[in-house]
Amino acid sequence: MQPQLDEAGQVGARKTAPDEVAPKRRWGGGRRSAVAPYLFVLPFFAIYCTFLLYPTFSALWLSFQKAVALDTPSFIGLDNYVRLVQDERYLHALRNTTVYALASVFILSPLALAVALAIRSFLVPSANLKSFYRISLFLPFITSLVVIALMFSLVFNKDFGLLNAFFHSVGLPELNWLRSERLAMVSIVLVGIWTYLGVNSLYFLAGLQNIPHELNEAAAIDGANRRKTFLHVTLPLLRPTILFVVIQATIFSYQLFEIPFLLTNGGPSDATLFLSPYLYEVGFSQFDRGYAAAIGYSMALISIFLTVIQLLLYRRFNR
């Protein structure tokens, strides 16, 4: 990937006395000393450092402080983090969010793989049908979570919702999907599955398309049946994709905001309190900025932890 110099003489000269030997004819001189790459990365990193890195570190500092509303902040060390593990509502939010994340891993991901296999394999014979499935599955992912939340507040409505209308017509009892402590979480998981099923099956589809057909054919010639081919050929080769989907789903589950915030507003009685709406409440309603920063860092730790696991496992798969 290293750029080749255009004059053979320069390459040789570079080894002994870089830069001085070759006359600098181009803007910024030879590549090694050029200012060009710095100028090209400058606009991006100027914004990146100002609005991402700086506030990230500033939040770390803030999380060690007692900073409520407009009071002068005072340093309190790790007190905000100690408070996290004693805060019933925080732990409750962490548990709810984890339940949702686990549902993403153990319900959503296998379903998505099944849908991708169905689209990919012999099951769907025509290309048009395939792209029709693809478009419909993708639709929820490009719809804003706000619209999805509003849409489902109507679908789940106890009195005139679509779901209860269906339940009624098949003789099942009508349920209070959003206002019952037991069901509210189920409803949110259902909306999550509905929203992300399509895009995750497209991830799997992309992964499946990377597996050469010859391998499946070879397995078939060797007498392996479909189940064996799937378990011993497809699944192992799909490992990187599975890893990607599972980790991404987990990371974004821990960042979910709009659906619990707008669909149930955390209720009833905190049954669907998630981490990010809790942070919003602490930081922007109670104005407890230091504590909100600590909650934010606890969320970052989760995402960093998961990303590191992903990178390590990738390395192992790629050897």
Place this chain on the structure above:
Amino acid sequence: MITGNRTATRMWQVLGNAVLLAVVFLMIMPYVYMVSASFKPGDELYSIPVKIFPKSLYWGNYELLLGKTNFIRWFFNSVFIGVSRMILASAISLMAGYAFAKFDFRFKNALFIMLLATLTLPIYVLIVPLYSMMVAFGWTDHYIALILPLAAQAIGVFLSRQYLLSIPDEILDSARVDGAGEWGIFWRIIVPLSQPVIAVMAILFFTASWNDYIWPLVVLTKDQMYTVSLGLPTLVGPYDQQYGAVMAGSFLSAVPIMIIFLIMQRRFIEGITQGAVKG
């Protein structure tokens, strides 16, 4: 043996398609219900038993939405913010991606690893200090607060770099021999060659901006500065009896993205799934 296999295959096909059709049906139904609710007057919407399709097309919800709320203004705000952020973010990502793909410079690897590390950093980590910055700059309730701070997206740099690695160095070197300056090479060679990746980024960034909720929620307080995503849920309150208008607004706000998606669906899906394949 062979015929038996064929029958089995046939059976699987029918079964598989039936399952897929059921899934697709479940995906589409909420949209159908949303659109149909937007054409129902209140008494019909709240009547039992629930009917999926409206008796006749009732335009009152749309009149209410467009005439009595700030929806049109919100729509304009979302378009303006989305287009600005899309242009800015794509431009700086392409430039940085070009540097990472085609140059050697000090700290290159360190910078790249830093980008990797912050790729999945949740905005919640920095949202409190970032909001304080907006207050300090006097940017709350200004467009710039929604355009500039979220313009540096690492994913854009990755996509650009990945794409530009495939462009042969010889093209750039021969331009250098011909005396082209570095900026000229970028503007006249790299930008035209990068149309596909620019399209992918444009779609990603516009959609992200259009659908963004938490950041506008934090930095916008004036109703007339709201984006569509921020404004829609506020209609539920005052127009509680007018769920139809909320559904009308939801439908109208989903339409632009759907149109872009239908026109450019291949690029769209490519952009989203690229990360999964490349790792």
